[in-house]
Amino acid sequence: MDIKELKFDSNGLIPAVVVDSVTKRVLMLAYMNEESLKISMEKGLTCFWSRSRQALWLKGETSGNYQHIVSITADCDKDALLVSVVPDGPACHLGTTSCFENTLWESEELKEFSLSGLMELIKGRKTEKKEGSYTSYLFEKGLDKILKKVGEESTEVIIAGKAEDKKDTIYEISDLVYHLMVLMTQMGISLEDIHAELASRHVIDKKVKQEKMT
Numbered sequence: 001m002d003i004k005e006l007k008f009d010s011n012g013l014i015p016a017v018v019v020d021s022v023t024k025r026v027l028m029l030a031y032m033n034e035e036s037l038k039i040s041m042e043k044g045l046t047c048f049w050s051r052s053r054q055a056l057w058l059k060g061e062t063s064g065n066y067q068h069i070v071s072i073t074a075d076c077d078k079d080a081l082l083v084s085v086v087p088d089g090p091a092c093h094l095g096t097t098s099c100f101e102n103t104l105w106e107s108e109e110l111k112e113f114s115l116s117g118l119m120e121l122i123k124g125r126k127t128e129k130k131e132g133s134y135t136s137y138l139f140e141k142g143l144d145k146i147l148k149k150v151g152e153e154s155t156e157v158i159i160a161g162k163a164e165d166k167k168d169t170i171y172e173i174s175d176l177v178y179h180l181m182v183l184m185t186q187m188g189i190s191l192e193d194i195h196a197e198l199a200s201r202h203v204i205d206k207k208v209k210q211e212k213m214t
Contacts, residue, residue: 003034007079013049016081018091021070022195023116027091028099030059032081037072044069046083065089115191118178122185138182146186149179 008014013031020027030048032040036056039047043058046067050057060066067085074081092099125135138146153176160169184190 001074001078003037005078006037006074006081007077008034009079013051014079014081016046016048016083018046018067018083018085021084021086022192023114025098025116026100027067027085027087027097030057037081040069040083041072046085060088063089063093065091067091115181119181119185119191122181126185135182138179139186143186146179146183150176150183153179 006014012033014033014037016030016032018027018030019025030046031051032047033049036047036049039056039058046059046069048057048059049055066088067083068088070084070086072081072083090097092101122135125133126139129136129140138149153172156172157169157176160172184194
């Protein structure tokens with residue numbers, strides 16, 4: 001679609017909801033005008049219109065926390081934008097990953113599971129140890145204990161896979177993934193680090209396939 005089809009408000013602005021392309025977490029809400037939207041599309045970096053300063057604002061220009069745009073999608077009414085990005089750092093000026101950190105209410109039954117949510121929980125068990133928590137226990141025992149568990153769970157995956165037991169293999173892979181995330185937290189490795197590594201290998205794999213075809 002064309003920019004001219006978008007419905008900017010009386011001030012020439014359109015709300016832009018920014019989400020992390022990997023975790024799908026909402027990072028921030030900002031506003032764009034036609035000029036900032038064009039700059040965003042040209043540079044591949046989010047550029048907004050600051051209502052308080054009444055000026056263009058290239059996200060990360062001063063902080064270094066640029067947001068690399070994956071896609072920009074308009075809603076059905078064409079009066080709001082969803083901007084999917086790969087962030088270089090925190091979205092919020094307070095230094096948090098997202099501007100949306102103050103939970104007002106959440107349903108325990110309907111709370112959506114995510115790997116990023118699990119990672120945050122694991123990180124919390126490291127910084128604020130909880131009595132009776134297995135995760136906190138692993139961090140207390142240290143790296144050698146964590147590595148031992150990763151090794152044990154890897155073996156369990158191999159055994160279940162060799163038996164061609166799908167249900168048991170899923171169970172053991174889940175155990176392995178959890179312990180790998182504990183190891184990642186211990187070593188300061190993020191889900192984004194793994195995503196970036198896999199993405200780089202995907203590009204290499206595509207190149208290899210193309211070479212084989214020629």
